[in-house]
Amino acid sequence: MQSIPLIQSETKLSDIVIAEPTVVNVLNRFGIDLGVGDLTVGRACHKLGIDNELFVVILNTYLHESYFPERIGPSFKATTIVNYLEQTNNSYERFQIPTIERHFQFLISKSDPGNNNLGLMLQFFMEMKQQLLDRIGHDRAKWFPQVLEAERTASGLPESPLRQQGTDTDTVEDKLDDLISMIVIHLKGDHDRYLTLAVLFALANLKKDIMQNNRIRNRLLRPMFQALSHR
């Protein structure tokens, strides 16, 4: 697969999307729809009132696993990242998770009723879903408000963990990996091939999106929050 060059202010949005279509997730969450014409990153930022340097950093963090932002610019707003991550969480909650659930239900309804494997996989997915929804709930109720408050007052606030504390040490990411392995390696019995692929692709997309956004959480928002908390 062709590697994507680092994004600059002059890079055309269309070039980025054609090279890596999943970046549409990020653009949509910033209010940019397909039909981008010859809009560049810089012009899109100007149009939407987003900090150009921060948007470039977000895109590069999302797209490049080995990318670490060199610095947190003085113009960077934690609010921008929190708003983006809130949109991301909304997308998981309202679109991506329900879509996978629907695909799964449909797959089970079209498969051999004597095959209990798919039903158990759906149960496992529902467990993972609940964990992800708990994490989203924690973001909304605790972490994001703390970040916004820290930015507003720039006061010292206790650092909040990135993940909700609990007794369950398996992460959402681990469980998504495991569910994908179950389908790819261990699937048995009669099943609808195309519906199975629909479930698999939707799970793989969700996993990739979560991993990419974890980088934005861990490499951008968390250091910003730490810096704000120690001002």
Added chain:
Amino acid sequence: MSQPQIVIILHNTLSALGVSHLISDHFGLACHCAASIDEVLSLPADGIDLVVTDPQHYVEHLRYFLPRKSRVLVVADRATNDSQDIILLDSHADTEQIIDRLRQLLGNHEQENTSSLLSQRETDVLRLVASGMINKEIADRLHISINTVLTHRKNITAKLGIKSVSGLSFYAMMNGIIAPR
């Protein structure tokens, strides 16, 4: 790979239906509940992979069952050990033990089953992990060191591609290693 042909001939209809249901539910395999022993005797012997019967039928038709005893499961009351190479299933055992017994037998007919990737010891460890035990409890139960438990767990994850405890539990349920929740 074709599914194993399983025939059930038990005097107790409810037991026959129960075994059939367990096999279908946990292994996704269809069973044929024969109406009479004559029906079983008339079936081509080579076409049957497993016959589930009771001691009465077994004794009355030794000439039929003895030559194929490795493919016959005898459901008996309070059976503790296989005797004289007869494979027994204790009808009073708990669900997990019955499923485990069936898995041992059906596993012989499912060489491509991924659970055969695991050694017996790894399967034992997986069963205990899936039951919610921590490493120390597993080590104590199996009389092995914690390091050995860790090695088994590492191998299980490498072989199955599953690393979360929850994922391993669901895998164990899918393969009849533990009973579904």
